[in-house]
Amino acid sequence: MSEGVTTTTWPTTLPQGGVVAATDFSPGAQAAVHRAARLAQGLGTHLTVLHVLQHDWITELTTWLGGAQPRERIVADARATLEELVHAMRAQSPALAVHAALVEGHPVRDIDGVARQCQPYCVVLGASGRGGAQLPVLGTTVERLLRKAGQPVLVVRQPPQRSYQRVLVAVDFSPWSAPTLDLAAAVAPQANIWLLHAYTVPYEEKLRFAGVDDEMIELYRQRARERARNGLHHLAQQRGWPPTRYQTVLHEGDAAPALVYEAVQRDCDLVVIGKHGVSAAEELLLGSVTKHALAQVPCDVLVSTLQASA
Known part of the structure; x- marks a missing residue:
């Protein structure tokens, strides 16, 4: 991963290739993860589900609340949510190898950083985030990521009912x-x-x-x-x-x-x-x-x- 890309990455070694699905745990991101799973199965490869904890937000919250405990709790909760999601994906698609990746840093920079490190077939993300607003519009995470991206990017708007027809x-x-x-x-x-x-x-x-x-x-x-x-x-x-x-x-x-x-x-x-x-x-x-x-x-x-x- 390029210099300065991340503060914390779990696990420290990420799987190469496959399909990377970025999630913020919103309904739109959930649709993207399921589409990524279908895509990985069709390509005969594995899936990495990535969540980026925004470092600036965690740092500001820790400053307001004081001490390291708030940060540790936020990271632990995010990791537990991510592991629960990956466990559900494995149960739903037993033949598909699904990996989890948690990064503390900046969403655009670190999604791109993980993609450049892993060299996946493509990066998949949802067209709506936590606020529910439809994306992408100019200046959003999607467009800013695409400006940097070296791998194909799939922007998911619809719940995946079937393979693309x-x-x-x-x-x-x-x-x-x-x-x-x-x-x-x-x-x-x-x-x-x-x-x-x-x-x-x-x-x-x-x-x-x-x-x-x-x-x-x-x-x-x-x-x-x-x-x-x-x-x-x-x-x-x-x-x-x-x-x-x-x-x-x-x-x-x-x-x-x-x-x-x-x-x-x-x-x-x-x-x-x-x-x-x-x-x-x-x-x-x-x-x-x-x-x-x-x-x-x-x-x-x-x-x-x-x-x-x-």
């Missing part, structure tokens, strides 16, 4: 697109998959200003649509997907509202999207379409942090 994958032909398809196929091997791309007619306004007539602009529009469709098929074929494995969805215009519209219209239970987009500026933070998806789509969102090698 209806998956929408956003494709913009950036270096993140191919790994995003691979990730979708791995987490939802039996699902119906739609590959969505939003296209535009390059420089349409400038073409009109230059006097290009509507017929010629429509021809450019058809060409842009055909290039997009061919690009989607090419990506799928590179993955070895047969034509029955997926469908293509093309939208003209802004990708963000198109993504939300298609997710709702197709009653998707999962949206998969890359962390960044084609714009170099987006790489400084999160891609704008990714942030829009996190804020607006009603289903789970899986954000791929991987990009294709050059």
Whole structure:
């Protein structure tokens, strides 16, 4: 774990790989833990359930109450709650190896720190916390974690009733697109998959200003649509997907509202999207379409942090 990441970690040695589910013991986090368990079982790996006790809060409370006993009691209670949760998960899924991890530190920093130490397949967390408010919105733990994350992050909004069945994958032909398809196929091997791309007619306004007539602009529009469709098929074929494995969805215009519209219209239970987009500026933070998806789509969102090698 990187320098300065944690104050206390239990156990001191964490299992490598698997799936990490972060929990604050809220109902939203409970849904995320159960989805993570389904995901780990499907991938044939183990599950680590992680709880981060916020160090600043514990320190302030101890200062107010005085002495070390309040801190020790808080840590002991959190550990007991975590062990009870893990015991219940083991009883529910006997074939699944479930581990507990308790960290005292900072939630964003330490979830990321544990993920970088363990190198899990993905990190799973809920879209609502102790307050019950729906997350993520800009500036929340989810987005701040995604800014730092080196592993895919699954944000869970819905109680997991079954494996993912209806998956929408956003494709913009950036270096993140191919790994995003691979990730979708791995987490939802039996699902119906739609590959969505939003296209535009390059420089349409400038073409009109230059006097290009509507017929010629429509021809450019058809060409842009055909290039997009061919690009989607090419990506799928590179993955070895047969034509029955997926469908293509093309939208003209802004990708963000198109993504939300298609997710709702197709009653998707999962949206998969890359962390960044084609714009170099987006790489400084999160891609704008990714942030829009996190804020607006009603289903789970899986954000791929991987990009294709050059």
